[in-house]
Amino acid sequence: MATPKVFISSTCFDLSEVREQLNKFVRSFGFDPILSEHGDVFYHPDLHTHDACVHEVSNCQLFILIVGGRFGGGYVKDKSKSITNAEYEAAKAANIPVFTYIRNSVLNNHHIYRENRNQKFIDKINFPAIEKQDDAESIFKFIDEVRRSPVNNAFEGFSNFNDIEVHLRKQWAGLFFEFLRTREVKTQIDATNHLLSNLKDSNGKLEALVKSLYRSSSPDEAKAEESISEIETYAITKKFFTEIFNLDGDIPIDIEIDQFSEDEEIKKIASITPENKSWVEYLIETGIFYTDDLGWDEGGRHLMFATGEYCLEIEASVKNKRPIYVNFEKGVRKSTLEQREKILNELLK
Numbered sequence: 001m002a003t004p005k006v007f008i009s010s011t012c013f014d015l016s017e018v019r020e021q022l023n024k025f026v027r028s029f030g031f032d033p034i035l036s037e038h039g040d041v042f043y044h045p046d047l048h049t050h051d052a053c054v055h056e057v058s059n060c061q062l063f064i065l066i067v068g069g070r071f072g073g074g075y076v077k078d079k080s081k082s083i084t085n086a087e088y089e090a091a092k093a094a095n096i097p098v099f100t101y102i103r104n105s106v107l108n109n110h111h112i113y114r115e116n117r118n119q120k121f122i123d124k125i126n127f128p129a130i131e132k133q134d135d136a137e138s139i140f141k142f143i144d145e146v147r148r149s150p151v152n153n154a155f156e157g158f159s160n161f162n163d164i165e166v167h168l169r170k171q172w173a174g175l176f177f178e179f180l181r182t183r184e185v186k187t188q189i190d191a192t193n194h195l196l197s198n199l200k201d202s203n204g205k206l207e208a209l210v211k212s213l214y215r216s217s218s219p220d221e222a223k224a225e226e227s228i229s230e231i232e233t234y235a236i237t238k239k240f241f242t243e244i245f246n247l248d249g250d251i252p253i254d255i256e257i258d259q260f261s262e263d264e265e266i267k268k269i270a271s272i273t274p275e276n277k278s279w280v281e282y283l284i285e286t287g288i289f290y291t292d293d294l295g296w297d298e299g300g301r302h303l304m305f306a307t308g309e310y311c312l313e314i315e316a317s318v319k320n321k322r323p324i325y326v327n328f329e330k331g332v333r334k335s336t337l338e339q340r341e342k343i344l345n346e347l348l349k
Helices: 014-027 049-057 081-093 104-116 118-126 133-147 161-197 204-217 222-244 265-271 279-286 315-317 323-330 337-348
Strands: 005-008 032-034 063-068 078-082 097-103 154-158 287-292 304-307 310-313
Touching: 005 014, 005 049, 005 081, 014 032, 014 063, 014 161, 049 081, 049 279, 063 133, 063 204, 078 081, 078 133, 081 097, 081 133, 097 104, 097 161, 104 118, 104 133, 104 154, 118 287, 133 154, 154 161, 222 323, 222 337, 279 287, 279 323
Parallel strands: 005 032, 005 063, 063 097, 097 154
Antiparallel strands: 287 304, 304 310
């Protein structure tokens, strides 16, 4: 069974005790802690050890950042950054949840730094929580980088490991709760999808109400709008094919379509792209239809089933903006191959 990997990032020597306690804590959850000193990082023979650590971050699902009073070794590709800095940036780039903990003494020194950073005497201030005074500004700027991140910028001060443990338990409980809530919302969205996809005829008020309910049940408004658009496209595309096959139309036609009901044939038809084609050109390319100028007084071409049965007059459909023409423009043109294949399977089998 796959288990989450938790990357623990910090300087090692000054925080070795905290790292070891975190190792036990993470394992108590059934997760896999990743610590370089335990041999959990794969040191690829083609990579520098620094890059191997940074690369390992992308293989993890959670990231714990501990900031103490040491800057640590400079990153081989950018000496202005520490290895911990580089690991943190890799976690951000991979959109991995980051849980940040900073020693209270360092936070207190950081507050003094922020209050006096523009003063001329800033270089003369001694920060007792920082091991090497030359590294103080780099450590404080790193803390600012974490604080100013547009997302996932929370941090917690700590005096001992117990502070970290209590906070992490609450955070991971919240993470699990969010997972369960999202799963519940997904179930509601799936149910709404099913309802919308089976709504054949609905008036404007009902449609607006369902969309409103859908939006309110989704935690992501943009994704909700995207899903609503996909459902509408599917429904309109299905109307197009339903009318063109005249399965619920005004003219009863006894048509043999068995020759087009095989899986391979359906996939072939569905794969025909509607881009840069008129609805007539699209239907002709499917092989199910062809056009025939019958020379009637009404004039114009007529769309015919491959079996020779009359379907409809093309020019009149366009001129009168018959639903088949409108549904092609608003539905089929926007549809995906998967949507068309599903619809054709429903209608032709």
